[in-house]
Amino acid sequence: MNTYTRLPVAFTRGEGVWLWDEQGKRYLDAVAGVAVNGLGHGHPKLTQAICEQAKTLIHTSNLYQVLKQEQLGAKLAQLSGMDKVFFCNSGAEANEAAIKLARLHGHNKGVEIPTVIVMEQSFHGRTMATLTATGNRKVQAGFEPLVRGFVRVPYNDIDSVNQIAEHNQDIVAILVEPVQGEGGIQVPQPAYLQELRRICDSRGWLLMLDEVQTGIGRTGTLFAFQQTGIVPDVMTLAKGLGSGVPIGACLANGAAAEVFKPGNHGTTFGGNPLACAAALATLSAVEEQDLCKQAAETGAFIREALGKQLAGTSGFVEVRGIGLMIGVELDRPCADLVKLALEKGLIINVTADSVVRLLPPLIMTHDEAQQVVDMLAPLIKDFLARK
Numbered sequence: 001m002n003t004y005t006r007l008p009v010a011f012t013r014g015e016g017v018w019l020w021d022e023q024g025k026r027y028l029d030a031v032a033g034v035a036v037n038g039l040g041h042g043h044p045k046l047t048q049a050i051c052e053q054a055k056t057l058i059h060t061s062n063l064y065q066v067l068k069q070e071q072l073g074a075k076l077a078q079l080s081g082m083d084k085v086f087f088c089n090s091g092a093e094a095n096e097a098a099i100k101l102a103r104l105h106g107h108n109k110g111v112e113i114p115t116v117i118v119m120e121q122s123f124h125g126r127t128m129a130t131l132t133a134t135g136n137r138k139v140q141a142g143f144e145p146l147v148r149g150f151v152r153v154p155y156n157d158i159d160s161v162n163q164i165a166e167h168n169q170d171i172v173a174i175l176v177e178p179v180q181g182e183g184g185i186q187v188p189q190p191a192y193l194q195e196l197r198r199i200c201d202s203r204g205w206l207l208m209l210d211e212v213q214t215g216i217g218r219t220g221t222l223f224a225f226q227q228t229g230i231v232p233d234v235m236t237l238a239k240g241l242g243s244g245v246p247i248g249a250c251l252a253n254g255a256a257a258e259v260f261k262p263g264n265h266g267t268t269f270g271g272n273p274l275a276c277a278a279a280l281a282t283l284s285a286v287e288e289q290d291l292c293k294q295a296a297e298t299g300a301f302i303r304e305a306l307g308k309q310l311a312g313t314s315g316f317v318e319v320r321g322i323g324l325m326i327g328v329e330l331d332r333p334c335a336d337l338v339k340l341a342l343e344k345g346l347i348i349n350v351t352a353d354s355v356v357r358l359l360p361p362l363i364m365t366h367d368e369a370q371q372v373v374d375m376l377a378p379l380i381k382d383f384l385a386r387k
């Protein structure tokens, strides 16, 4: 169906940070399938794990024990310090699980209309509950009636959360991105998650972090929350987890990990051996190749180098981000830049109308990052110089 305005290019092969199209033209990939291909394209360890698992066993269903799923669950619990995991197939599904978990937690406490606090400019997915949670009218328009049980506050604003807490007795959870991705790479003040943690603790609410985009090394640590000293009650993952093999996860800690009982939630495909093998290979490559550290360093380099080259350019607002989540804000809509970059052999993304978004593979080297900067900065300057 006509759900995407697609760019006029079809990639047929990839290796590392490079993609090739049907004509054999080469492109430098600074989007990584929207924060999915953290290991780049054709990573030998990943392709080997997928091939071996495909030959052995692809799917049996969750009616039986699934050994690869148990291994992946244990690994994610160990890496996050959280207790339990539900596996699904996408970010939206992971957030659906989180929202259902919050509602059940609320009903268990006797709250009749359990309500989740969500943020302006957030993005949580395209299912009915997650598009309702999303703070973007374009995502919601035409799909009313929306789902009940959400209230919205500005991002990075603790006072608004406190105000709502004063007169809404139905709040059971906060759902928030540690850094807003689709919203334009918005990085909150350093103490934001800690403050939210404190409010949740004092009110008995669940702190639910949507790490679908920030997770799996993207921000310079395996999970973004690990830079804050707090642990969430619920965390959702997807994008980078399976390196392109669809998998999502909803992790829970403490009492939240005990909310779901058999029959409360389920999935046919979620956590199948193939997807779990891809995720296990992804996590071990991230660990072995020290990709979190590399993401932090490469990201800092790109932000600094772009900032230097663009400084003083009329129409350039700022470069911001964390790790390999990078936003270049301009003073005007700049969706046209995506096509201009593509012609030059560079893959970039634009979000929130006026923010160039870079989400390069975690494996990007310093030299490749330099090439991104050297291609992108002149493109932006030329674009801003046009009438």
Ligand SMILES: *Cc1c(COP(=O)(O)O)cnc(C)c1O
Pocket (backbone or CB within 6 Å): 089, 090, 091, 092, 093, 095, 123, 124, 125, 126, 177, 181, 182, 210, 211, 212, 213, 214, 238, 239
């Ligand atoms: C992409 C994204 C989602 C939705 O994930 P899908 O796999 O497309 O359903 C949810 N939350 C955040 C923060 C995302 O970036």
